[in-house]
Amino acid sequence: MTHPKGPTIAAKAGHFLDVHSGAITPEIQTSTTFARDDRYDLINPANVYVRDQNPTFVHAERTLADLENGEECLLFSSGMAAIAAVFYTLRPGSHVVVPDSMYWGVSSFLRDHCERADIFLSTYETGNAQSIEAALKTQNHTSIVWVETPSNPFLHVTDIALAAEIAHQYGAMVCVDSTVATPVFTRPLDHGADLVIHSATKYLNGHSDVLCGAVVTRDEHELWLSIKKERAQAGAQPGSFDAWLLMRGMRTLYVRVKQASENAAKIAGFLEQHAAVESVAYPGLASHPGHQIAKKQMLGGFGSLLSFCVRGELDRTLQVAGRLQLITSATSLGGVESLIEHRHSIEPEENAIPVNQLRLSIGIEDVDDLIEDLDAALQ
Numbered sequence: 001m002t003h004p005k006g007p008t009i010a011a012k013a014g015h016f017l018d019v020h021s022g023a024i025t026p027e028i029q030t031s032t033t034f035a036r037d038d039r040y041d042l043i044n045p046a047n048v049y050v051r052d053q054n055p056t057f058v059h060a061e062r063t064l065a066d067l068e069n070g071e072e073c074l075l076f077s078s079g080m081a082a083i084a085a086v087f088y089t090l091r092p093g094s095h096v097v098v099p100d101s102m103y104w105g106v107s108s109f110l111r112d113h114c115e116r117a118d119i120f121l122s123t124y125e126t127g128n129a130q131s132i133e134a135a136l137k138t139q140n141h142t143s144i145v146w147v148e149t150p151s152n153p154f155l156h157v158t159d160i161a162l163a164a165e166i167a168h169q170y171g172a173m174v175c176v177d178s179t180v181a182t183p184v185f186t187r188p189l190d191h192g193a194d195l196v197i198h199s200a201t202k203y204l205n206g207h208s209d210v211l212c213g214a215v216v217t218r219d220e221h222e223l224w225l226s227i228k229k230e231r232a233q234a235g236a237q238p239g240s241f242d243a244w245l246l247m248r249g250m251r252t253l254y255v256r257v258k259q260a261s262e263n264a265a266k267i268a269g270f271l272e273q274h275a276a277v278e279s280v281a282y283p284g285l286a287s288h289p290g291h292q293i294a295k296k297q298m299l300g301g302f303g304s305l306l307s308f309c310v311r312g313e314l315d316r317t318l319q320v321a322g323r324l325q326l327i328t329s330a331t332s333l334g335g336v337e338s339l340i341e342h343r344h345s346i347e348p349e350e351n352a353i354p355v356n357q358l359r360l361s362i363g364i365e366d367v368d369d370l371i372e373d374l375d376a377a378l379q
Contacts, residue, residue, distance in 0.1 A: 006067055006183060007254040013063040013247045028244045029055040052232050056240040060247040061214075064204070067183040067250070068196050070216035072224070074231055075243055079179065079199025080105055081236040082213030084113070086144070086175060086195065088234070089226035092118035095139035097172070098146040099126035101154055104347045106177070127156035127290050129163040133170075142172040143223075147193070150180045150294070152333075153307050153343050153359040155281040157290025160297055164192030173223055179203070179334070180305050184257040185298040189218040202334025205249035206256050212238045212246050256336060256364055260304035263370065264362040270371050271308050276320075276378040278356065282306040304362040305333055307343075310378070314355040318342060321358055323377040326369055333361030338370055 004012070031054075034047040047053055057075050065073035076082040083106055090096070098110060100123040114121040122135040126148075136142050145167040149158040164174045175195040176188035182203045188196045198204055200212035217224040231237065238246075261284075268282035280287075283294035284302030294302055310317045321329050327338040331346065339361045344353040362370065 009063060009066045010250050010253040013059070013250045026056065026059050026244070026247075028240055030240050050240075051235050051237060054237070054240055054243070056243045056247075057237065060243045060250070063247060063250055064183075064198070064200075064214055065216055067187075067253075068216040069187050069189050070196065071219045073214055073216045074228060075200070075238050075246070076213035076215070076231065077236050077238050078211050079197070079201055079213035080109065082197055082199075082215050083177075084109065085227050085230045085234070085236060086197070086215065086223075087113055087117075087119075088230050089223060090117070090119055090143050093120075094143040095120040095122065095141060096144045096146065097122045097124060097132060097135040097142055097167075099124060099148060099151065099156070099158070101126040101151060101156060102146075102148045103152045103177070104351055106148075107351075126151055126154070127158055129159040129166065132163055132166050136167070136170045136172065142167070142170055145172045145174050146177070147174060147188075148177040149186075149297075150283055150290075150303060150305065152180060152305065153341075153353070153357070155180075155283055155288070155290075155305065155307060157283050157288070157294045157298075159293045160186070160188050160191035160193055164194075168192070173221075180303050181298060182253065182257050182303070184254055185261070185301050185303060189216070191297055194218055194221070195223070199334075200246055202332065203257055204253065204334075205246050206253065206334060206336060207245075207249055208332065208335035208337065210238075210242050210245045210249065212242050257304070258301060259364045260336075260362050261301035263364070263367040264304040264306055264360075265302065266367050267360070267362055267371060267374065268306050271306075271374070274375070274378055276311050278309040278311045280306065280308045305359070306362070307357055307359045309354055310356045310358065312356060314344075317356045317358060320377045324373055325376075326365060326373040327360070333359075335361070336363050338363040338365060 032050040061073040120139045122138045124135040125131040167174045173194040176193040177197045179199045196216040198214045200214045265284045271277045272280045330339045341359045
């Protein structure tokens with residue numbers, strides 16, 4: 001048969017037939033070490049020790065690599081562990097280029113790590129891939145250009161293909177944090193990226209019960225080999241049960257993400273017309289500055305994360321979030337349940353998050369129920 005499409009790859013995640021039991025789902029392999037025979041040869045050469053490989057990891061990693069059209073995937077104990085592994089491979093004197101607005105956990109880590117490791121850090125205007133070139137020219141021999149699209153929480157959209165074209169001219173690798181888009185809507189490797197990063201805690205798992213991260217590579221290269229070595233040596237792997245839960249979550253990835261995206265599109269349209277709302281940031285809206293780029297590289301939907309600003313100041317904004325009955329106030333995103341977050345209360349003030357901004361992660365509930373809940377709170 002022809003190469004299966006994304007929904008089939010996801011639905012069949014880890015699917016196999018155990019000839020001994022007839023089971024159609026893989027077992028959870030909890031062993032931390034693997035036996036050798038009387039000649040001290042490994043019984044299964046692929047399995048030595050859990051820091052190198054575990055059969056449960058392999059099923060989940062192969063599924064995600066296939067979903068991203070990648071060569072290989074590595075799972076990590078969290079999204080931040082996956083991101084850290086990429087930057088821990090860089091030597092002192094390296095140069096990295098990152099957006100000036102990105103997930104604050106990554107931004108905070110990079111500022112601290114680059115200062116400690118003597119790595120030069122330059123920024124470009126988020127959502128403006130053309131501005132990457134000016135940042136590249138500030139230093140010689142750039143190692144990494146980092147792209148987060150859509151960004152969290154402002155939903156800036158960056159043209160991956162243009163970013164890759166510019167970065168590759170300067171010999172830099174392009175790493176794309178595609179947590180918000182997921183492979184359902186964007187496959188960055190198809191647009192020229194070299195690595196794709198996911199906080200698998202979010203949409204890939206989709207049930208708010210796993211902490212996990214992933215890096216997928218387009219092909220094998222020096223940076224990738226260094227990342228593999230970093231994971232094996234540092235031991236930043238997830239537990240086998242977490243890897244199994246991730247695989248279970250990926251089976252419903254397409255139906256979950258598409259439904260949540262449809263809900264988000266309707267809610268964004270509703271909020272944009274609401275008298276109590278000042279502005280809405282959602283790539284699916286024609287009013288969004290990155291809408292045309294999103295239409296080009298986000299195929300089939302625009303995701304289920306959005307932000308909006310309430311008309312009013314801090315107290316009014318917190319009242320809106322507090323009055324919601326179906327949408328829970330909580331950190332994180334990408335689960336089947338809808339969540340709302342007041343980022344200004346979470347992030348440092350220097351990040352300039354508006355006091356009246358609320359971030360919505362839309363789930364798979366009935367969209368009319370969610371709109372009714374939002375409308376009541378805004379009233």
